[in-house]
Amino acid sequence: MGGFLTTAFPLEWPGSNEVRQRANMIGPTQLSFEPNPPGSDGASGPLAGIHVLDLSRVLAGPYAAMILGDLGAEVIKVEQPGGGDDTRRWGPPFIDTPDGPESTYFLSANRNKRSVTVDLKDPDERSFIEKMVNWADVIIENFRPGVMDRLGLGDAVLEALNPSLVRLSISGFGDDGPESRRVGYDHILQAEGGLMSITGAPEGPMVKVGVPIADITAALYGVIGILAGLLERGSSGRGQRVSTSLLAGQIGLHTFQGTRYLVAGEVPPPSGNQHPTVCPYGVFSASDAPIVIAVGNDAIWRRFAPLVGIDPSLEIFSTNAQRIANQRELNELMAPGLIARTVAQWLVLFDEAGVPAGQVKTIDQVYDTEQVRQQGLVWTGEHSTLGKIELPGSPLRYGRSTVSMRLAPPTLGEHSTRIREELGGDV
Numbered sequence: 001m002g003g004f005l006t007t008a009f010p011l012e013w014p015g016s017n018e019v020r021q022r023a024n025m026i027g028p029t030q031l032s033f034e035p036n037p038p039g040s041d042g043a044s045g046p047l048a049g050i051h052v053l054d055l056s057r058v059l060a061g062p063y064a065a066m067i068l069g070d071l072g073a074e075v076i077k078v079e080q081p082g083g084g085d086d087t088r089r090w091g092p093p094f095i096d097t098p099d100g101p102e103s104t105y106f107l108s109a110n111r112n113k114r115s116v117t118v119d120l121k122d123p124d125e126r127s128f129i130e131k132m133v134n135w136a137d138v139i140i141e142n143f144r145p146g147v148m149d150r151l152g153l154g155d156a157v158l159e160a161l162n163p164s165l166v167r168l169s170i171s172g173f174g175d176d177g178p179e180s181r182r183v184g185y186d187h188i189l190q191a192e193g194g195l196m197s198i199t200g201a202p203e204g205p206m207v208k209v210g211v212p213i214a215d216i217t218a219a220l221y222g223v224i225g226i227l228a229g230l231l232e233r234g235s236s237g238r239g240q241r242v243s244t245s246l247l248a249g250q251i252g253l254h255t256f257q258g259t260r261y262l263v264a265g266e267v268p269p270p271s272g273n274q275h276p277t278v279c280p281y282g283v284f285s286a287s288d289a290p291i292v293i294a295v296g297n298d299a300i301w302r303r304f305a306p307l308v309g310i311d312p313s314l315e316i317f318s319t320n321a322q323r324i325a326n327q328r329e330l331n332e333l334m335a336p337g338l339i340a341r342t343v344a345q346w347l348v349l350f351d352e353a354g355v356p357a358g359q360v361k362t363i364d365q366v367y368d369t370e371q372v373r374q375q376g377l378v379w380t381g382e383h384s385t386l387g388k389i390e391l392p393g394s395p396l397r398y399g400r401s402t403v404s405m406r407l408a409p410p411t412l413g414e415h416s417t418r419i420r421e422e423l424g425g426d427v
Contacts, residue, residue: 045072046401050230053136054078054113055120057085059186059212060170060246061142062109063219068138068226069112070394070403076132076419077110077410081117084412085110097385099411107409111381111391115410116419120151129153131423133161137239138226142170145180155241165239166229168222174245184246186212193250198257201272217249279323280304280330283360286343294356295323303353308337381408 050073054065062077062085069075079085087106094101118125118132133139139158141148148154148169158165169175172184173192190196190208200207225242233239251258256277257268274282281294295301298319305312310333317323323330338346343359350357366372379393386408394403 044402045070045404046398048072050074050137051135052076052138052140053132055139055141055143056170057142058087059109059215060218060222061140061168062087063216064168064170064222064226065113065140066109066111067219067223067394069407070405071396072401072403073112073138075113076135076415077113077115078118078120078132079115079412081119081413084115084117088412095386099385102383102386102411107383107389107391110409111379111405112407113410114407114415114419115413116416117413120153126152128420128423130161133158133165135423136162136165137230138166138168140168140170140222140226144183145171145175159239163238164233166226166233167239167241168226168229169241169243170218170222171243171245173247175243184214186214186246189214189246189250193247193253195250195253198268198270200270202270204270204272206270213253214246214250217253218244218246221249221252274327277324278320279327280334284331284334284338286341286346287339288342290360291338291343291346292358292360293350296356300355304350304355307349307353307355308334310334310337379405381405383408384411384414 047068050068052065052068052073052075054062054075054077056062056065057079065075065077077085083089085106087109088103090105091101091103093104095104118129120129133153143151155167158167171180172189173179173182187208190213193214195213196206196208199209221244222242225244229240229242260266260268268276272282275294278294278296281296283290283292285291293304295304301317301320301323302312305317310317310330312318315322316326317330341349347357347359361369367378372378376397377393377395379391381389381391383389389408391405391409393405396403
């Protein structure tokens with residue numbers, strides 16, 4: 001049986017009475033979520049009782065909302081009638097069901113949510129939209145700047161409706177500036193944000209990362225912003241707007257490559273599968289397959305060098321800076337030794353010597369490993385049309401709290417009737 005939850009304020013803080021009074025004025029909203037997954041020890045997610053209204057689509061916003069859902073928040077995904085989230089049509093692959101094809105792309109970012117169809121432009125839906133805003137602790141949207149205002153859901157309106165609301169806005173290029181109204185998709189921002197310029201082989205074309213890293217990074221920064229906003233609300237009793245962008249997320253990823261330019265004046269080139277500042281650190285050839293080796297300091301070098309037939313006391317390679325300066329010669333000396341054994345043989349030898357190394361695995365090999373399964377990084381759920389499905393699980397684990405897939409990704413409008421009943425809207 002589902003549990004009944006109301007808007008939760010788990011901490012006492014100065015000003016909390018004001019927020020509680022607002023919640024009491026709105027009235028308790030009863031939502032029948034399964035409070036704990038089957039077989040759990042009774043612990044609930046660390047964000048249990050937090051209500052999230054997901055107005056976003058495609059990936060950055062939905063991924064952020066999914067993270068909050070994984071952590072126990074109750075998430076309502078608002079979708080346009082008739083089509084819903086764009087990613088419902090992104091594929092192949094699609095999985096055929098009696099109710100139509102399901103996109104595996106959509107499944108990747110929408111678990112632990114319920115779906116309601118609402119036309120945000122329809123004046124007749126205004127009352128229901130305001131009820132959802134009142135219900136929410138968090139709203140997530142990734143429209144272009146100005147769209148929320150045109151929908152009648154700008155910052156001033158949302159704050160008047162719900163002063164304790166934490167509002168996350170994710171855009172392509174940021175809230176303001178000369179390019180703020182540009183449409184931002186992941187590949188565009190990997191290019192515009194500089195990531196492609198440092199990815200790929202030095203002699204080859206620049207390439208993008210194999211996952212939508214600009215979207216994912218913006219989502220992760222967005223979740224950090226939301227959690228900090230909720231924490232600050234604990235002292236002020238008020239919500240606020242937090243924003244990030246795909247461009248800002250890419251700048252956040254630059255780390256040492258960014259300071260390499262800003263501080264040292266060097267424009268980083270692509271470095272392929274070799275680390276630009278540590279050596280040897282990258283992909284090398286064993287007898288049967290590639291192997292990744294990470295000689296992260298001089299102590300590891302002294303353990304590694306004899307294994308590949310190099311005298312560790314050679315002055316030319318004795319420090320990391322010297323190994324970087326003489327990288328080509330070092331790689332040539334290492335090659336005959338490395339090619340003499342298989343990846344499996346090297347992994348045993350390197351492990352015994354305390355040299356970090358790894359196999360280059362395909363996606364199927366990753367999900368078939370005992371380590372991934374033992375760590376709970378694959379979640380199983382019951383989808384309303386697909387039946388039992390497996391999805392990549394959350395990277396987070398807690399000592400007491402439960403992080404789990406309580407709800408499989410929803411079909412379009414799957415929960416519309418129930419949600420409208422719960423919030424008092426027209427069915």
